[in-house]
Each structure stands twice: as structure tokens, then as C-alpha cells.
Amino acid sequence: MTSRHPTSRAAHAVRIIGGQWKRTPLPVADRPGLRPTPDRVRETLFNWLGQDLTGWRCVDAFAGTGALGFEAASRGAAQVLLLEQDAALVAQLRAVQQRLAAQAVTVQRGDGVAGLKALAPASVDLVFLDPPFAAGLYDGALRACVPALAAGARVYLEAPDAWDDSRLAALGLGLVVYRQLKAGAVHAHLLRQPS
Numbered sequence: 001m002t003s004r005h006p007t008s009r010a011a012h013a014v015r016i017i018g019g020q021w022k023r024t025p026l027p028v029a030d031r032p033g034l035r036p037t038p039d040r041v042r043e044t045l046f047n048w049l050g051q052d053l054t055g056w057r058c059v060d061a062f063a064g065t066g067a068l069g070f071e072a073a074s075r076g077a078a079q080v081l082l083l084e085q086d087a088a089l090v091a092q093l094r095a096v097q098q099r100l101a102a103q104a105v106t107v108q109r110g111d112g113v114a115g116l117k118a119l120a121p122a123s124v125d126l127v128f129l130d131p132p133f134a135a136g137l138y139d140g141a142l143r144a145c146v147p148a149l150a151a152g153a154r155v156y157l158e159a160p161d162a163w164d165d166s167r168l169a170a171l172g173l174g175l176v177v178y179r180q181l182k183a184g185a186v187h188a189h190l191l192r193q194p195s
Contacts, residue, residue, distance in 0.1 A: 014067050017043050018051060019074030021100055026065050027092060036065045037130060037158060041181070041188045045156060046071060048179045048190050049126070053077045056125040059148070061112035061141060066093045066105075068128040068156070073104045077126075080105045083115040113137060116144035124148045130158040139171060146173045154178070155191040162187045 013025040014036045028036055045068075054076035060069030063082035073080045082105060084090050090109040097105045108115060112131060127145045131137035138159060145155060155175060157163060162182070168175045168191065179190040
């Protein structure tokens with residue numbers, strides 16, 4: 001999953017960190033502001049989640065390069081939906097999906113928030129939310145994804161600032177921060193519903 005941040009420069013490729021496609025490069029389009037989730041952050045996230053996602057149903061709501069979604073599929077996720085609005089990035093995601101013969105991955109062009117709203121209730125185990133930093137989509141994306149969360153599901157939230165339980169409580173969605181880290185300009189959070 002990627003975000004667009006006006007001051008960053010993207011590399012030409014990122015690599016899948018683990019699973020069956022470990023070290024496979026994913027192209028990063030030369031587009032202003034396209035910023036893939038940093039390797040260190042992805043590595044930490046999948047340590048938090050456990051390396052094996054066999055059977056998980058995942059949604060990468062602002063897919064960009066698809067790094068988060070393909071990483072989940074590489075680690076055994078049963079279903080991975082990549083949502084992306086940009087037509088060129090959608091074509092790139094579909095090319096990667098075909099090259100990897102990633103049967104579990106579906107690429108869909110469209111708005112991430114609308115795509116989340118269209119998901120069936122309790123149908124998802126993991127949602128990746130890494131919208132463009134300046135787009136103001138966080139509250140809407142969180143509200144849209146919560147009805148789709150199955151019991152025990154997790155939400156990964158990448159943002160330019162830290163989120164805490166009080167900020168989440170203000171949205172009234174029943175999510176709390178399970179894990180978090182700061183890496184450079186990125187604040188990464190793993191959210192869950194309290195047990």
C-alpha cells in the first residue's frame with residue numbers, strides 16, 4: 001500500500017520481504033508523491049501479525065504499488081483485494097498479479113472508501129489503510145472498514161501523525177491501538193477491537 005506525500009521521492013522498486021515471493025521486486029511508478037510503505041515498517045507490521053497469514057481475507061484500500069497486499073498474499077492470505085483509483089497504477093497492479101500468478105489477489109479500480117463501504121459485513125480479517133497523507137480520508141476510511149471486520153480482525157493504519165485510543169474513541173468505532181511505531185515521517189499503527 002502506498003501514500004502520496006509531496007516531499008518524498010520514490011525508489012523505482014520495492015521488494016516483497018517474506019513468503020513465497022520473497023525478494024520479488026514491485027515497480028514503483030515515477031509519479032509525484034507516490035511513497036511506498038517503508039521496508040522497515042512492513043517488516044515490523046508482519047512481525048506483529050505473525051509471518052503466516054494462511055486463510056486470511058485482506059483488503060488494501062489505497063493500494064498504490066500493492067506492497068502491503070502482495071506481501072499478505074505472499075504469506076498465504078486466501079483473499080486479497082487491492083483497491084486503487086489511479087488507472088495507471090491499476091494496470092501496473094494487474095501486471096504484477098498476472099506475473100506472480102497470484103490467484104488470491106483481485107485488483108479493483110475505484111475509490112478506497114467506497115470500496116470499503118461495499119464489503120460484506122464481517123468479511124475481512126485485515127484491512128490496510130494508507131491513504132494519501134494530505135487527503136483527509138482517515139476518519140471516513142476507518143468508519144467504512146469497521147462493519148466489514150470479522151471477529152478478531154486487525155486494521156493497519158499508516159499516517160503522518162500518531163493516533164491513540166482517545167482519538168479512536170472520538171470516532172466511536174470500537175477500535176484501540178494494539179501496536180504502533182514511528183519510522184521517519186511515518187506513524188504505523190495496528191488497531192483491533194477490544195477483546
